[in-house]
Amino acid sequence: MLEKTVLYFKLAAYILNIIREELGRATRTAWVHRRARWLGPPAPPSRDRNIVIIGASFAGNRVAQLLTTCLPPNSPYKVVVIEPNSHFQFSWVLPRLCVVEEHENKAFIPYGGNVHDNPAGVLRWVKDRVVDVTEAGVQLQESGETIQYDILVIATGSGVEKGLPSRVNATDKREGMELMRNVQRAIKTANTVLVVGGGAAGVEVATDAQNLYPSKRVILVHSRDAVMNRFGEGLQKAALEGLQSLGVEVILQDRLIQDASRSGSILLKSGREIQCDLVVDCTGQQPSSGILSKLSPASISTSGHLQVKPTLQLADGKFPNVYACGDVADTKTPNPNARSAMRQASIVADNVLLTATGRKPQYKYENSWSDGVIKLTLGLTKSVTHYGDGKSELLFPGKETDEALMAAMCWSRMGQKPFDDPYMGAESDGSIIKAIA
Numbered sequence: 001m002l003e004k005t006v007l008y009f010k011l012a013a014y015i016l017n018i019i020r021e022e023l024g025r026a027t028r029t030a031w032v033h034r035r036a037r038w039l040g041p042p043a044p045p046s047r048d049r050n051i052v053i054i055g056a057s058f059a060g061n062r063v064a065q066l067l068t069t070c071l072p073p074n075s076p077y078k079v080v081v082i083e084p085n086s087h088f089q090f091s092w093v094l095p096r097l098c099v100v101e102e103h104e105n106k107a108f109i110p111y112g113g114n115v116h117d118n119p120a121g122v123l124r125w126v127k128d129r130v131v132d133v134t135e136a137g138v139q140l141q142e143s144g145e146t147i148q149y150d151i152l153v154i155a156t157g158s159g160v161e162k163g164l165p166s167r168v169n170a171t172d173k174r175e176g177m178e179l180m181r182n183v184q185r186a187i188k189t190a191n192t193v194l195v196v197g198g199g200a201a202g203v204e205v206a207t208d209a210q211n212l213y214p215s216k217r218v219i220l221v222h223s224r225d226a227v228m229n230r231f232g233e234g235l236q237k238a239a240l241e242g243l244q245s246l247g248v249e250v251i252l253q254d255r256l257i258q259d260a261s262r263s264g265s266i267l268l269k270s271g272r273e274i275q276c277d278l279v280v281d282c283t284g285q286q287p288s289s290g291i292l293s294k295l296s297p298a299s300i301s302t303s304g305h306l307q308v309k310p311t312l313q314l315a316d317g318k319f320p321n322v323y324a325c326g327d328v329a330d331t332k333t334p335n336p337n338a339r340s341a342m343r344q345a346s347i348v349a350d351n352v353l354l355t356a357t358g359r360k361p362q363y364k365y366e367n368s369w370s371d372g373v374i375k376l377t378l379g380l381t382k383s384v385t386h387y388g389d390g391k392s393e394l395l396f397p398g399k400e401t402d403e404a405l406m407a408a409m410c411w412s413r414m415g416q417k418p419f420d421d422p423y424m425g426a427e428s429d430g431s432i433i434k435a436i437a
């Protein structure tokens with residue numbers, strides 16, 4: 001009981017701290033803008049030094065947002081963002097929108113709502129992929145251009161080979177939406193769906209599929225002895241109950257070794273053969289660190305993450321001007337997520353600002369238990385939010401009414417009107433929660 005009370009206090013302190021940090025930033029940004037008005041913006045050609053950011057998801061977009069708003073108006077630096085995707089891909093809703101139809105548009109948020117070229121010349125946005133990093137520059141895949149950097153931020157995150165439901169693996173929004181519809185159709189037409197992986201994505205896909213199609217057989221296979229094994233026992237139990245109450249069959253401590261689902265069956269390591277016509281793989285996230293394999297192979301850990309100092313500079317002392325943050329960085333975060341990625345992004349931005357004004361990086365990243373908060377959906381209308389500090393857990397069961405979950409909030413946070421995308425024209429916004437409730 002006492003531990004839970006302490007956890008409530010810690011949670012309140014965490015929320016207050018976020019508010020304090022945001023207010024501090026807003027004040028600082030207002031001051032930079034006021035100074036820009038007093039002094040007048042510099043001529044764009046004067047910004048001839050580059051802060052290059054590779055990747056513009058939670059981490060990279062946040063670094064870009066903070067730097068473009070906080071760089072002093074007379075700074076010689078500009079921010080160059082390199083990102084291959086046409087839109088910000090909102091990972092949180094991918095499992096849901098691979099099951100539920102008619103909301104695909106919502107997972108792809110237009111860029112440009114909260115990172116602006118203001119004052120003029122502070123931002124260059126490049127839609128391309130970095131294929132190599134050298135001591136002085138980054139090389140682009142499509143244009144072949146090499147962009148020099150004075151300061152480099154690597155925010156390339158993580159990926160999966162097989163794509164959806166975990167990652168889109170397409171750079172264009174329309175193509176990504178079509179891939180999503182393919183998964184929806186496959187689930188809709190399958191008789192037996194085998195979901196592999198009992199982390200958040202696997203649990204969410206399995207519960208959504210079973211909830212939406214109650215007459216289907218949905219099986220979840222997980223190699224560990226509990227689903228959501230990286231979290232506390234309370235969440236593990238709640239997730240298992242959520243799965244089983246909908247009718248999902250859960251197989252633990254086993255793994256898929258042969259996928260012949262196209263011919264109607266799969267084989268598990270235990271020797272068990274299951275008749276099934278669709279496998280949905282929710283495993284295999286890997287850090288996207290390959291672009292540094294020539295420049296600093298020693299920085300890549302055995303897990304594929306980039307090793308960093310507490311300042312989030314690369315651990316390799318030869319490159320003090322190279323930073324890494326988000327899923328690609330080895331920060332020992334127990335459950336890397338968007339919150340930890342964005343907190344790391346703030347540390348990187350603060351240190352880059354120090355460097356860009358001739359000072360030494362001094363801000364250090366520390367893991368916080370509170371970053372590990374997770375909201376797990378358990379079918380279309382139920383969720384559980386979990387806070388845990390390793391000693392105690394708080395669980396808050398919730399009722400969900402929005403099929404697209406937090407997509408609208410993310411559009412707003414990205415500075416966009418939900419779900420208005422000129423790239424798409426008018427799109428339908430179906431709703432089936434109301435129909436099944």
Ligand SMILES: Cc1cc2nc3c(=O)[nH]c(=O)nc-3n(C[C@H](O)[C@H](O)[C@H](O)COP(=O)(O)OP(=O)(O)OC[C@H]3O[C@@H](n4cnc5c(N)ncnc54)[C@H](O)[C@@H]3O)c2cc1C
Nearest residue numbers: 055057058059091092129130156157158326327337338341
């Ligand atoms: C299915 C799923 C659900 C999730 N749900 C939640 C949730 O509910 N809450 C939560 O907090 N977290 C959630 N997460 C975790 C969260 O999405 C990640 O922690 C977060 O996306 C990490 O952000 P990032 O910016 O480090 O990397 P990523 O989001 O992986 O983005 C990396 C970016 O870098 C770009 N990039 C990669 N390589 C290159 C290159 N060579 N050149 C240029 N650009 C490149 C990519 O295109 C991408 O835009 C979820 C993750 C998944 C997969």
